[in-house]
Amino acid sequence: MGCSSCSSGPNGQPKGCRNNGTCGTDGCNKLTVFDWLANMSLPDDVEPFYGVEVRFKNGRKHFYNNQEKLPLRIGDVVATEASPGHDVGMVTLTGELVRVQMKKKKQEADLDSLPKIYRNASQKDIDKWQRVRDKEKSVQKESRQIAMALGLQMKISDVEYQGDGSKVTFYYTAEERVDFRQLIKDLARAFNCRIEMKQVGFRQEASRLGGIGSCGRELCCSTWLTDFRSVNTSSARYQQLSLNPLKLAGQCGKLKCCLNYELDTYLEALEEFPKTDTKLQTSRGTASCQKIDIFKGLMWYAYEKEGMNWHQLSIDKVKEIVQLNKKGQEVDNLEDFTEEVSVDSSALFSDGVGQESLTRFDKPRKKGRNRKKKRNRNRNNRRNHESKK
Known part of the structure; x- marks a missing residue:
């Protein structure tokens, strides 16, 4: 791990990443975009593009206008425009690649319509940002207690403070529509700041919490997967998988994202097959x-x-x-x-390291020890026979 929040704990002990690449410090490289234009200069008649991509907690990214033409680089901590006050984030991309990213996300490359970057974050801004980030765990616990007291069927999965501490965003999941008007009033009274509720999907919650999948590896959504595409049961049908919800569902309760990985290959192979409904x-x-x-x-x-x-x-x-x-x-x-296909029995199992032997780990018996036991047994038999006489 590259960031200071997950590399080591107190006394130098390994701490481990508990943010699954969404901490906002850009140390885990989960959402990093490689700047392949960094070593290339623009032509003389082309003006540089002053759009900047800034990353916040939970993988949240926004585009900003560098109106002051600050010499920003990837990794700089900046203070950006927010409503209300200002927010603190980290620069993840600058230059012409920002224009490409905006086009990819179907957003117009109009700098005047984008929020502004105020300045490079000062040490005072960073200290205040770190203080409010440290309060997020306790605020999340208290907000869950308030929601349970109101009897709301919802789960608050994460909390994010704005850089200046004037606003806090609560991320929640719910099966049905939730009326949280009274909850917002109670949260605003408890934490004395502006409250914003944002509902996230169960896949996003699983990527935030992390875990181990049925394949034995960490969840794809918490390590590298950033694009959550819809998964249908037809993906399992095309791959000839049994429609067992226990095997096809992931930890989020939805169909596993890995069902889409090889789907295109299966669809391409099925083009050679006649339709199954043909009689x-x-x-x-x-x-x-x-x-x-x-x-x-x-x-x-x-x-x-x-x-x-x-x-x-x-x-x-x-x-x-x-x-x-x-x-x-x-x-x-x-x-x-009909074509009978003969299957070679040797192809069903191949012994590479002697795994067919069930007693390969047993200790061999020592012959000398058995001979000594036999000698003692014969001596005892002779003594018993003499005693009887």
Whole structure:
């Protein structure tokens, strides 16, 4: 970890990052944009673009107008215009790449309509900003108690103070619409500042809290994923996955984002397959598709009256039968087109390091020790025999 808030704790002990790349100090490089134009100079007849991208807590980014033409660089802490007062953030991008980012986010590159950057943050601004940031945990705990006392069905997941401490934003999640008018009054009375409520999705909450996924790695949303695209159950159907909510849902309670990672590859492979709702006409009856194997390029068909008897066909054979059916011809049966694929038993399991031996960790018995036990046993038998005489 690169930032001071998560690199080490008291007495030099490792502290660990608990912000999952959304702390705002830009040390985890989760939301960093690489400035590939940093070493390039502009042509003489082109004026520099004085738009600046500033990052705040929770991955919040905004564009600002550097009206004073300050010599800003990536990583500088600046005081920006806010309503009311001012906010404190970190510069993440300057120059022409800001124009590109604004175009990417479908925002007009009009500097006059953007809020302004006042100045480089002074030490007084930074100290005040750090003090209000230290209060966020206690404020979050107290705000949850106030919401529970009012009986509101909502969860306050995070709190963010403005740089000057004049406003505090509460991020919450809720299943249904929440009437928090009384909550705002109680929070304003308790913390003596302006209150703003902002609802976030369950995916954003999971990325903020972090965790370990079923794959054994940290959650993608809390490490590198920044674009939360919608995931549908059709993504699981195209990949031939069982529609089990316990396996397809992530820690946020929604479908896993990783279902979209290989979806394009599956869709491209399925273009070579005939449609699964296409039925094959034979002399023995109509056959419908029961299962497909995208990796091996196989399809299984069964007669309507013999649903338990499946016939394995390759894609080429199925296409051949479909072409014959379009011409009005029926094939005799599916058995003539069935291809038996032999599976090599050695390919099912390969022993690379002797893992088939269940006793490979057992200690070998010492022969000398067994011989000594046998000698003692014979001596005891002779003594017992003499005593009986």
